[in-house]
Amino acid sequence: MLAAAAFSGCGLFKRSPPPVNAPSATVQTGMASWYGPGFHGKRTANGEVYDQYDLTAAHQTLPLGTRVAVTNLNNGQQVEVRINDRGPFVKDRAIDLSYAAARTLGMIAPGTVPVRIEVLGDQRPQLMAAAYTIQVGSFADRNNALRLKSTLAQQFEGVYLATLDGQAGTYYRVRLGRFTRRDEAAQFARSVTPLGLPVIIVEDGSRP
Numbered sequence: 001m002l003a004a005a006a007f008s009g010c011g012l013f014k015r016s017p018p019p020v021n022a023p024s025a026t027v028q029t030g031m032a033s034w035y036g037p038g039f040h041g042k043r044t045a046n047g048e049v050y051d052q053y054d055l056t057a058a059h060q061t062l063p064l065g066t067r068v069a070v071t072n073l074n075n076g077q078q079v080e081v082r083i084n085d086r087g088p089f090v091k092d093r094a095i096d097l098s099y100a101a102a103r104t105l106g107m108i109a110p111g112t113v114p115v116r117i118e119v120l121g122d123q124r125p126q127l128m129a130a131a132y133t134i135q136v137g138s139f140a141d142r143n144n145a146l147r148l149k150s151t152l153a154q155q156f157e158g159v160y161l162a163t164l165d166g167q168a169g170t171y172y173r174v175r176l177g178r179f180t181r182r183d184e185a186a187q188f189a190r191s192v193t194p195l196g197l198p199v200i201i202v203e204d205g206s207r208p
Helices: 099-105 141-152 180-189
Strands: 028-033 057-060 065-074 079-087 093-100 113-121 132-139 159-166 171-180 202-203
Touching: 028 099, 057 202, 065 093, 065 099, 065 132, 079 093, 079 099, 079 132, 079 171, 113 159, 132 141, 132 180, 141 159, 171 180, 180 202
Parallel strands: 028 093, 057 079
Antiparallel strands: 028 113, 057 093, 065 079, 065 113, 132 171, 132 202, 159 171
16 A cells, blocks of 8 residues: 555645746755556646656646656656646645656655756747657766667667756756657657656657
């Protein structure tokens, strides 16, 4: 039985969410919790069906669609997630992570951990036709990103690093492939998920 503290109550409880455009800091620290089986398959605040195996999260004020880097301050593990839900509605909780994101941060057992949340933005590349890529890791340490890139390059073509400068430093995101349709990216992602990596499909205009 999962500890009750792990489920802090996200927007799926149907409480009235804060205004979508409420101001929020670019970098925030606080306690993170996670939610999973009890909400899997239900609707999130933006209308999507919640999938506990996607890298998503619930936040009280950040605009839906915002991407944030979440770092576990206990062990330094980091994950990049997309805000698609409202919550947590428990005092002194900053963010509710999906099961997949919590597993990446190593916080399944404790249920709650202190984290740093850095807004990466919610703007998508302005392209005539959207381009998609598979992201399999986001690191503050470039050497860790290079090691994963080298490992993946032994099995896949088109592995590359995409950098993002944030207030807390530079993030090195390991990505592979480029697809004109999202369903093509999703099909390719299924060949990567057995490796146990935190796979996420993102729009990307950084490569020609």
